Amino acid sequence: GENVEQHPSTLSVQEGDSAVIKCTYSDSASNYFPWYKQELGKRPQLIIDIRSNVGEKKDQRIAVTLNKTAKHFSLHITETQPEDSAVYFCAASKNNFNKFYFGSGTKLNVKP
Amino acid sequence: KAGVTQTPRYLIKTRGQQVTLSCSPISGHRSVSWYQQTPGQGLQFLFEYFSETQRNKGNFPGRFSGRQFSNSRSEMNVSTLELGDSALYLCASSLEGKNYGYTFGSGTRLTVV
Numbered sequence: 001g002e003n004v005e006q007h008p009s010t011l012s013v014q015e016g017d018s019a020v021i022k023c024t025y026s027d028s029a030s031n032y033f034p035w036y037k038q039e040l041g042k043r044p045q046l047i048i049d050i051r052s053n054v055g056e057k058k059d060q061r062i063a064v065t066l067n068k069t070a071k072h073f074s075l076h077i078t079e080t081q082p083e084d085s086a087v088y089f090c091a092a093s094k095n096n097f098n099k100f101y102f103g104s105g106t107k108l109n110v111k112p
Numbered sequence: 113k114a115g116v117t118q119t120p121r122y123l124i125k126t127r128g129q130q131v132t133l134s135c136s137p138i139s140g141h142r143s144v145s146w147y148q149q150t151p152g153q154g155l156q157f158l159f160e161y162f163s164e165t166q167r168n169k170g171n172f173p174g175r176f177s178g179r180q181f182s183n184s185r186s187e188m189n190v191s192t193l194e195l196g197d198s199a200l201y202l203c204a205s206s207l208e209g210k211n212y213g214y215t216f217g218s219g220t221r222l223t224v225v
Contacts, residue, residue: 044216045216104154
């Protein structure tokens with residue numbers, strides 16, 4: 001089955017700096033890669049996603065890049081703010097009925 | 113519109129008991145998936161239901177089962193509870209058929225003592 005690895009497990013940045021979280025996947029058939037943000041005590045929320053026919057996608061301060069050849073994808077957050085502090089999960093799936101494989105999570109701490 | 117609703121929010125059970133958790137998806141969503149979240153193992157897929165049929169299953173023992181009703185509401189059952197079953201159980205719903213991003217519920221925090 002699919003295996004998704006996520007790095008780093010913790011990331012601490014100063015407010016205003018950029019943060020990058022990287023994930024690799026093993027199944028070349030995976031074609032959909034969402035990212036979720038989970039604040040303490042709350043549910044994971046979808047923040048951005050990318051499909052395998054696209055190399056990059058942006059939404060304001062958040063961007064995701066995908067390298068299908070290398071089988072890795074990354075989340076980029078620019079101009080970080082304290083409210084960006086949370087655990088971020090990457091995930092991968094293929095067209096087989098909503099079965100997602102999640103990375104182990106990255107705890108992002110943005111220091112004011 | 114209402115989000116994904118999970119009940120109850122918290123549960124404390126004793127080893128050996130069984131438990132049933134409930135999930136009501138977003139209106140119009142027919143796919144419901146269940147995940148177990150623990151600090152050590154992260155988010156692990158349990159199973160997915162679509163139109164009352166289990167379409168996908170993760171690598172959990174048979175003590176974990178589920179079902180989906182005609183109104184798309186889903187229940188998850190864990191029998192013969194073990195201490196290691198203590199976790200946050202999340203359900204997520206999505207539009208039918210395709211792998212759009214999930215919308216998660218707030219979860220049920222199960223503690224087994």
